[in-house]
Amino acid sequence: MPEIQDPRQNHLLAALPVEDRERLFSKLEETPMPLGHVLYESGAQMRHIYFPTTAIVSLLYVMEDGASAEIAVVGNEGVVGVSLFMGGETTPSRAVVQSAGLAYRLPGQLLKDEFLRAGPMQRLLLRYTQALITQMAQTAVCNRHHSLDQQFCRWLLLSLDRLPTNELVMTQELIANMLGVRREGVTEAAGNVQRAGLIEYRRGHITVLDRAGLEARACECYAVVKKEFDRLLPYTD
Amino acid sequence: MPEIQDPRQNHLLAALPVEDRERLFSKLEETPMPLGHVLYESGAQMRHIYFPTTAIVSLLYVMEDGASAEIAVVGNEGVVGVSLFMGGETTPSRAVVQSAGLAYRLPGQLLKDEFLRAGPMQRLLLRYTQALITQMAQTAVCNRHHSLDQQFCRWLLLSLDRLPTNELVMTQELIANMLGVRREGVTEAAGNVQRAGLIEYRRGHITVLDRAGLEARACECYAVVKKEFDRLLPYTD
DNA sequence: GCTGGTCTGTACGAAAGCGCACATACATGG
DNA sequence: CCATGTATGTGCGCTTTCGTACAGACCAGC
Numbered sequence: 001m002p003e004i005q006d007p008r009q010n011h012l013l014a015a016l017p018v019e020d021r022e023r024l025f026s027k028l029e030e031t032p033m034p035l036g037h038v039l040y041e042s043g044a045q046m047r048h049i050y051f052p053t054t055a056i057v058s059l060l061y062v063m064e065d066g067a068s069a070e071i072a073v074v075g076n077e078g079v080v081g082v083s084l085f086m087g088g089e090t091t092p093s094r095a096v097v098q099s100a101g102l103a104y105r106l107p108g109q110l111l112k113d114e115f116l117r118a119g120p121m122q123r124l125l126l127r128y129t130q131a132l133i134t135q136m137a138q139t140a141v142c143n144r145h146h147s148l149d150q151q152f153c154r155w156l157l158l159s160l161d162r163l164p165t166n167e168l169v170m171t172q173e174l175i176a177n178m179l180g181v182r183r184e185g186v187t188e189a190a191g192n193v194q195r196a197g198l199i200e201y202r203r204g205h206i207t208v209l210d211r212a213g214l215e216a217r218a219c220e221c222y223a224v225v226k227k228e229f230d231r232l233l234p235y236t237d
Numbered sequence: 238m239p240e241i242q243d244p245r246q247n248h249l250l251a252a253l254p255v256e257d258r259e260r261l262f263s264k265l266e267e268t269p270m271p272l273g274h275v276l277y278e279s280g281a282q283m284r285h286i287y288f289p290t291t292a293i294v295s296l297l298y299v300m301e302d303g304a305s306a307e308i309a310v311v312g313n314e315g316v317v318g319v320s321l322f323m324g325g326e327t328t329p330s331r332a333v334v335q336s337a338g339l340a341y342r343l344p345g346q347l348l349k350d351e352f353l354r355a356g357p358m359q360r361l362l363l364r365y366t367q368a369l370i371t372q373m374a375q376t377a378v379c380n381r382h383h384s385l386d387q388q389f390c391r392w393l394l395l396s397l398d399r400l401p402t403n404e405l406v407m408t409q410e411l412i413a414n415m416l417g418v419r420r421e422g423v424t425e426a427a428g429n430v431q432r433a434g435l436i437e438y439r440r441g442h443i444t445v446l447d448r449a450g451l452e453a454r455a456c457e458c459y460a461v462v463k464k465e466f467d468r469l470l471p472y473t474d
Numbered sequence: 475g476c477t478g479g480t481c482t483g484t485a486c487g488a489a490a491g492c493g494c495a496c497a498t499a500c501a502t503g504g
Numbered sequence: 505c506c507a508t509g510t511a512t513g514t515g516c517g518c519t520t521t522c523g524t525a526c527a528g529a530c531c532a533g534c
Contacts, residue, residue: 059374061374061375061377061378063378063382063457064457067382069377069378069381069382071374071377071378072374082367082370083367085363086363086364086366086367086370087360087363087364087367087469088364088367088368088465088468088469091367091370091371092371092374092375092461092465093374116355118353118355123324126322126323126324127323127324127325129323129366129370130319130320130323130324130325130328131325132370133319133323133328133366133369133370133373134328134329136370136373136374136377137296137298137308137309137329137330137373138298138329139377140298140306140308140373140376140377140380141298141300141306141308141417143377143380143381144306144380144417145300145304145306145417147490147491148490148491171510171511171512172511172512173510173511173512180378180381180382181491181492182491182492182493183511183512184491184492184493184494184512184513184514185490185491185492187511187512187513187514188491188513188514190512191512191513201512202500202511203499203500203501203510203511203512204510204511220300220301224329228325228329231325232324232325384520384521385520385521408480408481408482409481409482410480410481410482418521418522419521419522419523420481420482421482421483421484421521421522421523421524422520422521422522424481424482424483424484425483425484427482428482428483438482439530440480440481440482440529440530440531441480441481
C-alpha cells in the first residue's frame, strides 16, 4: 500500500473548510502508531489529541482484576481524546492501538483553542462525539443481549470499516481482550464463521471473504451504529 | 416531602452564575413527569431539553425484537437531550421516566442559543456529557463482566443517588426491562439482597436499609461512575 | 369481604460461556 | 531444516442465565 500521508485521510480533518484547514494543518504532527501502543492510560492527563489515518485505536476499560472490555473503536472517521475538549481532561479508560498505522496529533492546548473558536471544527468534534456515544451505547446493548458469534462479526465489521484492506492483523487472544471474553470463545466463533465461508484466517491474519455475509450474521448493533455515523458525519470518499 | 420547586434543585442549573441564571430561569417550564412517560422516541426530533429535579429518566435502547437495555440514567444531576446541543438532534435511544417527579424543560432552540454563547452553560453541558459517556462505557463493561446480583445493586445505587428518599417505587418487571434481563432474574437477585438484610421490598416498593452494604455488594462500576461524576461536576448540597 | 388483576416466588431443563488442562499446528530465526 | 515460542483447537465439568410454566401472594375496587 503506497501511503502518501495527507491529513485529509482523516475524515474529520478532510471535512474542514479551506481556511480552517490551513490554520490547523501546519500544527499537526504525523505520528507512527505501533500495535499495542498506549496513547492514554486511565485517568492520566492527555497531552495530545489524535486523528488516525491508517491506524485503529481501541478505547478499553481495564478492571481491577485485569479483565477488560472495549468501549469503542476509533479509526480515520474520528478522533481519540474527546475528553480534552469536553472539559474533563481525562477518562477512566485506556486508548490502545489495535491496528498499526499512522495518525496526526495536535497538542491539547492547540485543540482547545481551536474548539473555542466555535467554528466548523467545534461542530465536527461535537457531532463525532455524539456518534461515539451511540457506539458506546450500542456496545452496552450488544454485551447484554447478543451471542459471541454475533459480537465477533460486529467487531470484525467495525475494524474492517476502518481499514483500507480486507485483512486484519490480529490474534484471537487480542480480539478476546477487546470483546472481554475468553480466547477459546473467539477460537470457536472464528471457527464457526470460517466454516460458514465468510472469513479465512491463519495465525494472526484474518481475511474477510464475504462482507455481506458477515453483516447478515452480525446483530443489528453494527448497522445501527454505522447508520448513525453516516447520518452525523456524512463523508464522500 | 414538601416540594417547593426551584430550578436550582437541578444541579446543572444550580451551578450557573447569577447573570446566566436570570436570563434562563424565566424561560424554563416546570413539567410533570409521570412514570412511564416517553420524553423522546428513538430517532424522533427532540423539541425540548429536560432538567430533572425530582424525576429520574432512563435512556434505553429497544431492539428490533422488543428486548431492551438501559444505557444510562439521568436525575437531578444532569439533563436529558444532549444530542440537541451536540448537533445530532436525535438519538437511536428512548428516554422514559423511571421514577415520577418534576423537571424543568427548555425549548430546543433556546437551549441551542444558550449553548452558542459559549459561557458557563456550555461548559457545564459538555462536562455533564462527558460524565454521561463514562456512565455508558461502564454500563457496557458491567453488562459484559458482572453478575446480575452486582448489577442489581449498582442499579439500585444509581437510582438512590437521584432520589430524596431511600424508597424506590418500582416493580421487578420494570427493573428487569432496565437491566435487560428476565423478571425472574430480578426476583432472585432482589431475594438474595433482601436475605442479606440490605433492602426490604413489597409489591413495587423497595426500601434500602443498608446503603454501605449495597455498595460493598455492587461491582466497582458504581464507584467508578460516581467518582467521575463528582470530579466533573462538583456539587455541594 | 371477595374478586380480579398484577406482582412475586419457585422449579426445571436448555444453552451459553467460563476456567482449566493439554494437544496440535504454524512461523520464524538460528 | 529444525527448534522454539506463539497461536490455535478441543474437551470437560461448572456456573450463570435463559425460557417456560405455574403457583402463591398481595392490593384495589366493587
